[in-house]
Amino acid sequence: MIYKVVETLDKTFGFERAKAHCDVPCGIFDPISAQIAALTVVRMIDLMNDLGAGQQDLASQNSLSRYVAVKEEHAEKAKHEVRVIWGDYIKPNHLEEYPELHGLTHQIMQLGSKCRQTVDRETAVEFVAAINQFAEIFWKTKGVATKRAKAPYAPALELVYPDL
Amino acid sequence: MIYKVVETLDKTFGFERAKAHCDVPCGIFDPISAQIAALTVVRMIDLMNDLGAGQQDLASQNSLSRYVAVKEEHAEKAKHEVRVIWGDYIKPNHLEEYPELHGLTHQIMQLGSKCRQTVDRETAVEFVAAINQFAEIFWKTKGVATKRAKAPYAPALELVYPDL
Amino acid sequence: MIYKVVETLDKTFGFERAKAHCDVPCGIFDPISAQIAALTVVRMIDLMNDLGAGQQDLASQNSLSRYVAVKEEHAEKAKHEVRVIWGDYIKPNHLEEYPELHGLTHQIMQLGSKCRQTVDRETAVEFVAAINQFAEIFWKTKGVATKRAKAPYAPALELVYPDL
Amino acid sequence: MIYKVVETLDKTFGFERAKAHCDVPCGIFDPISAQIAALTVVRMIDLMNDLGAGQQDLASQNSLSRYVAVKEEHAEKAKHEVRVIWGDYIKPNHLEEYPELHGLTHQIMQLGSKCRQTVDRETAVEFVAAINQFAEIFWKTKGVATKRAKAPYAPALELVYPDL
Amino acid sequence: MIYKVVETLDKTFGFERAKAHCDVPCGIFDPISAQIAALTVVRMIDLMNDLGAGQQDLASQNSLSRYVAVKEEHAEKAKHEVRVIWGDYIKPNHLEEYPELHGLTHQIMQLGSKCRQTVDRETAVEFVAAINQFAEIFWKTKGVATKRAKAPYAPALELVYPDL
Amino acid sequence: MIYKVVETLDKTFGFERAKAHCDVPCGIFDPISAQIAALTVVRMIDLMNDLGAGQQDLASQNSLSRYVAVKEEHAEKAKHEVRVIWGDYIKPNHLEEYPELHGLTHQIMQLGSKCRQTVDRETAVEFVAAINQFAEIFWKTKGVATKRAKAPYAPALELVYPDL
Numbered sequence: 014m015i016y017k018v019v020e021t022l023d024k025t026f027g028f029e030r031a032k033a034h035c036d037v038p039c040g041i042f043d044p045i046s047a048q049i050a051a052l053t054v055v056r057m058i059d060l061m062n063d064l065g066a067g068q069q070d071l072a073s074q075n076s077l078s079r080y081v082a083v084k085e086e087h088a089e090k091a092k093h094e095v096r097v098i099w100g101d102y103i104k105p106n107h108l109e110e111y112p113e114l115h116g117l118t119h120q121i122m123q124l125g126s127k128c129r130q131t132v133d134r135e136t137a138v139e140f141v142a143a144i145n146q147f148a149e150i151f152w153k154t155k156g157v158a159t160k161r162a163k164a165p166y167a168p169a170l171e172l173v174y175p176d177l
Numbered sequence: 178m179i180y181k182v183v184e185t186l187d188k189t190f191g192f193e194r195a196k197a198h199c200d201v202p203c204g205i206f207d208p209i210s211a212q213i214a215a216l217t218v219v220r221m222i223d224l225m226n227d228l229g230a231g232q233q234d235l236a237s238q239n240s241l242s243r244y245v246a247v248k249e250e251h252a253e254k255a256k257h258e259v260r261v262i263w264g265d266y267i268k269p270n271h272l273e274e275y276p277e278l279h280g281l282t283h284q285i286m287q288l289g290s291k292c293r294q295t296v297d298r299e300t301a302v303e304f305v306a307a308i309n310q311f312a313e314i315f316w317k318t319k320g321v322a323t324k325r326a327k328a329p330y331a332p333a334l335e336l337v338y339p340d341l
Numbered sequence: 342m343i344y345k346v347v348e349t350l351d352k353t354f355g356f357e358r359a360k361a362h363c364d365v366p367c368g369i370f371d372p373i374s375a376q377i378a379a380l381t382v383v384r385m386i387d388l389m390n391d392l393g394a395g396q397q398d399l400a401s402q403n404s405l406s407r408y409v410a411v412k413e414e415h416a417e418k419a420k421h422e423v424r425v426i427w428g429d430y431i432k433p434n435h436l437e438e439y440p441e442l443h444g445l446t447h448q449i450m451q452l453g454s455k456c457r458q459t460v461d462r463e464t465a466v467e468f469v470a471a472i473n474q475f476a477e478i479f480w481k482t483k484g485v486a487t488k489r490a491k492a493p494y495a496p497a498l499e500l501v502y503p504d505l
Numbered sequence: 506m507i508y509k510v511v512e513t514l515d516k517t518f519g520f521e522r523a524k525a526h527c528d529v530p531c532g533i534f535d536p537i538s539a540q541i542a543a544l545t546v547v548r549m550i551d552l553m554n555d556l557g558a559g560q561q562d563l564a565s566q567n568s569l570s571r572y573v574a575v576k577e578e579h580a581e582k583a584k585h586e587v588r589v590i591w592g593d594y595i596k597p598n599h600l601e602e603y604p605e606l607h608g609l610t611h612q613i614m615q616l617g618s619k620c621r622q623t624v625d626r627e628t629a630v631e632f633v634a635a636i637n638q639f640a641e642i643f644w645k646t647k648g649v650a651t652k653r654a655k656a657p658y659a660p661a662l663e664l665v666y667p668d669l
Numbered sequence: 670m671i672y673k674v675v676e677t678l679d680k681t682f683g684f685e686r687a688k689a690h691c692d693v694p695c696g697i698f699d700p701i702s703a704q705i706a707a708l709t710v711v712r713m714i715d716l717m718n719d720l721g722a723g724q725q726d727l728a729s730q731n732s733l734s735r736y737v738a739v740k741e742e743h744a745e746k747a748k749h750e751v752r753v754i755w756g757d758y759i760k761p762n763h764l765e766e767y768p769e770l771h772g773l774t775h776q777i778m779q780l781g782s783k784c785r786q787t788v789d790r791e792t793a794v795e796f797v798a799a800i801n802q803f804a805e806i807f808w809k810t811k812g813v814a815t816k817r818a819k820a821p822y823a824p825a826l827e828l829v830y831p832d833l
Numbered sequence: 834m835i836y837k838v839v840e841t842l843d844k845t846f847g848f849e850r851a852k853a854h855c856d857v858p859c860g861i862f863d864p865i866s867a868q869i870a871a872l873t874v875v876r877m878i879d880l881m882n883d884l885g886a887g888q889q890d891l892a893s894q895n896s897l898s899r900y901v902a903v904k905e906e907h908a909e910k911a912k913h914e915v916r917v918i919w920g921d922y923i924k925p926n927h928l929e930e931y932p933e934l935h936g937l938t939h940q941i942m943q944l945g946s947k948c949r950q951t952v953d954r955e956t957a958v959e960f961v962a963a964i965n966q967f968a969e970i971f972w973k974t975k976g977v978a979t980k981r982a983k984a985p986y987a988p989a990l991e992l993v994y995p996d997l
Contacts, residue, residue, distance in 0.1 A: 175985050238569055549695070563886045
């Protein structure tokens with residue numbers, strides 16, 4: 014049914030099956046913002062663990078509150094940035110070539126929710142991994158080669174970068 | 178490959194295949210916000226057409242600027258609200274029952290972009306229709322019957338409502 | 342003195358004493374957003390009570406922080422949405438017919454503040470009730486009949502709905 | 506009926522009829538933000554008139570767009586700041602002493618809307634005047650004397666200041 | 670090297686070395702927003718200390734969370750408002766006359782960060798003092814005399830005001 | 834006087850003269866967001882020039898409005914991201930090593946303002962260049978080598994990248 018919906022709307026509205034181009038707003042789509050945001054989620058969990066549970070003094074309560082708030086903000090930011098690329102940039106021809114895109118994007122949203130609801134580092138690391146996978150596909154659609162390298166800040170997890 | 182990704186992550190993270198439940202934040206998911214926002218997009222286009230092109234006076238320029246800005250804001254709001262329900266609420270068991278969900282959600286994003294980039298009323302009306310379709314599926318997943326009725330404000334297009 | 346202020350400004354600026362119409366931005370005024378936001382406030386208090394006090398582990402601290410933040414956000418959202426309808430939509434002729442509107446709107450603001458400052462469920466339920474009362478008056482000004490029904494999500498409190 | 510609603514809720518929730526005190530969040534209520542925002546609305550209209558209508562070049566279109574956007578932002582900001590003081594700070598005892606407060610606040614909202622919808626300088630100047638009147642009452646409730654002085658920036662309209 | 674960079678860009682882009690004038694958006698620059706925001710930071714720390722550490726009940730946890738959030742919001746607001754005046758309003762001729770401006774602005778940013786990261790009242794009071802110093806220089810560049818007076822709300826610290 | 838202010842505050846608050854470390858919130862400082870935002874400003878000007886002046890139809894007016902709005906948003910975003918790195922991350926020891934930082938940061942703010950106020954492509958390209966210069970210094974403070982490469986999207990200007 015997906016194909017049928019796509020086909021009908023394509024006919025009605027003439028979606029361009031051209032190569033990936035920039036929406037207007039151009040957006041200059043780049044997954045790096047989502048990748049950095051996801052990394053920040055891991056970082057916050059590390060800071061929360063460093064602080065430890067049960068600290069009763071005001072300064073510790075202040076810090077814990079802030080880590081949670083930043084984790085919230087960046088998990089949501091990562092989800093939003095991915096949705097913008099998936100929703101605005103990815104066109105039907107990309108979906109034909111990479112049919113896993115919908116499922117992967119949905120998984121990223123689910124992982125992002127879980128990152129917000131828990132302080133589970135593994136979930137956050139999977140979040141970064143899934144977004145890296147998404148970034149890899151994105152650069153492929155643009156015909157840009159990629160490489161993997163450790164991010165130059167803690168936590169120094171591997172990120173997918175365009176090989177420029 | 179979608180199924181494979183889903184399966185693996187399910188095993189690792191234990192995604193609940195339970196009935197639809199509220200994420201925490203509960204969110205109290207309701208597509209009405211997205212539906213009203215999409216209706217506003219149509220309304221703005223109608224106001225832009227009422228104003229007409231080529232009005233040079235400051236008051237008209239002021240109005241036109243505002244209509245474009247509101248159209249922008251509400252098209253994005255509709256996209257965001259749909260993404261929240263799709264990304265946070267929709268679980269693998271829903272996707273099994275309604276496999277068209279990913280494609281439909283992606284089409285909503287594409288239509289939303291087109292609504293922003295143009296002043297095409299037909300596209301905006303299709304935007305409302307696609308979100309209505311999404312709303313229908315949403316209420317089905319919650320076991321709530323729906324009905325269609327004209328919205329009680331201009332443009333009085335039909336919206337899907339839960340039959341309470 | 343209210344009447345005097347209204348009369349003078351009416352003469353100067355020609356406020357339309359016509360039937361309720363949409364401001365531009367059309368806004369498509371609908372109290373449902375405020376009602377859902379107030380319901381979310383009650384929901385957060387319920388979640389906070391479910392969690393219980395004195396949980397020292399990081400996961401619980403994370404959840405509590407998030408519930409408070411969402412309660413903040415939705416109490417403010419409800420206040421804002423009500424203010425927009427009262428301030429932008431309600432005209433002098435409505436105030437003549439429903440002179441309780443100013444006092445009711447002010448009470449809603451006061452209740453919203455109290456909802457933010459406390460975790461008192463009764464206050465939050467009164468907040469929902471006051472906004473329902475506001476919604477009822479709103480639909481009357483538009484000549485739309487209303488009905489009451491339990492919201493289709495927890496907490497399933499009664500909301501005022503337009504009978505479409 | 507206003508009195509009846511107030512009385513009932515007062516009994517139920519024990520609203521403090523104490524002197525004006527700071528809500529928590531303290532908020533440190535001060536109408537100056539609203540006054541400066543309203544002044545900015547007048548300023549934008551002046552800049553729009555300086556630019557003049559019918560300028561077709563991109564630089565002028567760029568400027569006009571920006572003036573409208575800033576006018577929007579500051580008219581809304583002024584409305585919001587006034588609502589916060591009226592809704593969060595003003596208590597029943599203030600309303601007894603200054604019964605014109607509700608009507609004045611509502612008029613400020615109506616003027617703010619009109620400022621957004623038009624490029625009428627007189628309306629914007631009335632907006633500033635109404636907010637000055639509101640500021641005067643606010644400082645009286647705090648037992649702080651006021652004075653009027655020309656604002657130290659264009660447009661140098663008179664603003665009400667606390668006499669410190 | 671600063672002078673060299675300034676000189677070159679001045680030649681290329683013709684920065685006006687005129688007296689301080691308003692950017693468009695006019696902005697109607699006024700440091701009072703930054704000053705009030707910094708005062709709010711001190712207020713939140715006072716409220717946190719009043720509450721005390723180790724309160725386990727939900728109502729206290731709710732309050733503490735909110736104080737931290739408001740402290741965050743206002744420390745950032747103060748930093749932003751100062752940056753806008755420094756970055757948009759301050760021109761090379763002001764920097765020649767008050768060469769300490771860059772260092773002072775940077776110190777304000779550093780203090781603001783420290784205010785967010787700690788619950789140290791002394792840091793917050795220094796934050797207010799540094800912004801007062803900034804305000805004093807600002808009014809001098811506009812040729813407006815200043816005076817110091819206790820703010821008319823808690824905490825009643827001294828603020829720099831334009832003497833109108 | 835800068836040195837004196839710095840010295841005094843250093844003694845009082847014990848600013849760490851350690852190597853660059855992450856503020857908490859960690860922030861994971863990375864200038865790439867500012868660089869991409871500045872690139873978007875150039876892109877918008879190109880799109881505005883492609884559209885051309887004097888287009889009277891609604892679709893063109895809609896596009897022009899949107900380009901201006903996106904230019905506004907991204908010029909401000911670039912300024913903000915640079916301010917965060919300069920204000921939160923850059924410490925006194927960095928300023929000793931790179932005394933041009935204050936002047937460069939201020940120039941970036943001034944260029945950003947000019948980008949908003951005009952549709953001058955040269956200014957926008959200078960904006961990108963200045964932020965590249967800032968990025969280069971940033972990576973030096975972190976001991977990370979850099980390289981220059983054309984951005985993988987239009988406008989394909991050169992950006993400074995960490996050589997990972």
